[in-house]
Amino acid sequence: MNAHFRPCLVLLTLLTLLTGVAYPALITAVAQAVFHHQANGSVIMREGKAVGSDFIGQAFDGPRYFWSRPSATGPTSYNGAASSGSNLGPTNPALLDAIKGRVEVIRAAHPNETKSVPVDLVTASASGLDPHISPAAAEYQVGRVANARGLSEERVRELIAGNTEGRTFGALGEPCVNVLRLNLSLDTEGGNQE
């Protein structure tokens, strides 16, 4: 049995060097050379300033913007440094109260919409950083945003379409609208000012 000590120590050391040092170093080197943008967080630049990432959502609650999904991160929503879901179960009164409150807020902000509220607008995502809303949730907000910005609804819908990602190969995933990208293109579009 004593014969096992040397191979054990030496192999643990060597495998640590191989899989804990050489392997991540190799991946980093190749990633930085070939996929520089993605490997560093797919950061969106506007006028030389970093304004966000393609993949990390931001909180929006102003009338001139499309709203993101609710987020369960603390202490503020969409805290990029501390991802979190709510982990509330479907029968938890705390969750039902939260959803009820969100439905009321959404309804009050969209008095002309008579349809039921799309589920993603009133439920928190798994990460608290979900960058997307559903096309249904975007459509729900078209009237409010068009009105606040003095844009036509057709123009707003065109911008939504330009920031909608369909299913990969027509099969994988779900169609989704990138909220940050959409709001940035609204800001570029202009319309009346606040």
Add this chain to the structure above:
Amino acid sequence: MTANHWIQIFLFVGVLLATVKPLGWFMSRVFQGQPCGLDRVLGPIERLFYRLAGVDPKSEMRWKSYAFAVMLFSVLGFAFVYLILRLQDRLPLNPQGFSANTPDSAFNTAVSFATNTNWQGYGGETTMSYLSQMLALSVQNFVSAATGIAVLIAVIRGFTRRSVETIGNFWVDLTRSTVYVLLPLSIVLALALVSQGVVQNFQPYQSVALVQPISMDEPVIGAGGTPSVDAEGNAITQKKVISEQQLPMGPAASQIAIKQLGTNGGGYFNVNSAHPYENPTPMSNFLQVLSILLIPGALCWTFGDMVGDRLQGWAILIAMLVIFVPLVIGVVGAEQSGVPSQIAMGVDEVASDMQSGGNMEGKELRFGIVNSGIWAAATTAASNGSVNSMHDSYTPLGGLVPMWLMQLGEVVFGGVGSGLYGMLMFAIVAVFVAGLMVGRTPEYLGKKIEAYEMKMAALVILIPPLVVLIGTAVAVSGLGLDYASGEDVKGNLNNPGAHGYSEVLYAFSSAGNNNGSAFAGLTANEPFYNSALGIAMWISRFWLMIPVLAIAGSLARKKYTPAGAGTLPTHNTLFVVLLVGAVLLVGALTFVPALALGPIVEHLQMTAM
């Protein structure tokens, strides 16, 4: 269920099945020491390792020696991880300046990674330095997975060898699993993931300016460092405007690739593969969920090839699929149905071209219902435990599926290596039961199954339920309900009623079967759960490996028994039915009472609300 649901499920199972033969063939060559195509590149590394370690690759071990080597290597790996986590504040590559992990948290994480469980008691981006992620966590992701594969290969040798005392050399099996199988696959997957947007760098967290600054109410901190209160005892708050967002960074892709391939599952970030930097696109999601079942599936083919009858491997794989596919459909269906009380509030949960609908609390939009459901089933069928949605927020029946898949003993695919050796134990039980029915000594793959093998197989099958049920009972009797936080006592459970109990049952089902996923609302990063779950993980890993290796040793010693008229063929439908029956009966009989108190009660409550 929509048409797209069926397409995505079919695509996943189809691509998985297409990989079984090529990868199974490759691994069969690797473990029989035959040329596999990568020898020219990797051979020199392998031989260098043996030379430095003083390993003679031709010298073999008896089962006890093999088991001792496994234990020694795992204990040493555990100690190394523990040390790094305890010392990370004094080690390099810690740009966020994280402090050392507490002793109980470091103990839990070290056991968790050394046992291939990867229960995530910590929040990656708030507690782990880049060095800890690489040297401590990634390394164990590789070697704990390789250890599982090594033990499986030793068991397969037990079936194929005749009248010999040895079952292979652990150091060789460990090295070859890591260098030839896990490392090349991880390199390919890691780079594919980076191309999709998974981060891979050594920068500190980046700050970006928010497009719309948001305001929050911040508690006013008084002179004594405690929150100020007004005359009525309410906390005083002030408006604070937040105009920046922190983007977490680090060497994530390299860790995530092996986390999926090695059925480890411990995430780089707190919310694991739900984090957009850990799993940014539907494509990265497909690759990751495929990687969970890739090696466990292909090992069935390897098994068939090595025992000289490929149908034997297919029979096992089909038995796994017979359990897996209906449960995938079950969880997707349950989540798509949504929550009646939410729908009653005027929430639209109907699937259409415009939205996935369903129960979207705790799910990411890009994955929707179907990709969340496929993942939940795959990650608990295999002992992976990574998540791309929060299982705690699933509907009661949707959450029951992943819980029960773990409770079946992690044999439906299961961990790399450990899943198949667990399934072979059920196969031994199945042929034994069949043998009893016709009154003959049972055989499996030409080896007589006798009292010794049955005793060991029974141990392997019964220990995890024992750990799960006793652990849950101890926790809900009081120890696991409250914990001290500073001067306060807080509750561990995030949800009231039956769902709170489900959180505890899920935690012990996960630790007691080396899975690692969680109903993450449970506050488990505190001394009781860190210790109790740590012990559960240790028992369920090594108290199973040792009897499994004992069977390997005992089988290798036996003579070959040619199949006779009374031998039960183990490559046909009858055997698949018997095997599935054995797994489901043990799983159902053991856990139905415990499940009735949790998800089933909650389901009745939900539909009555």
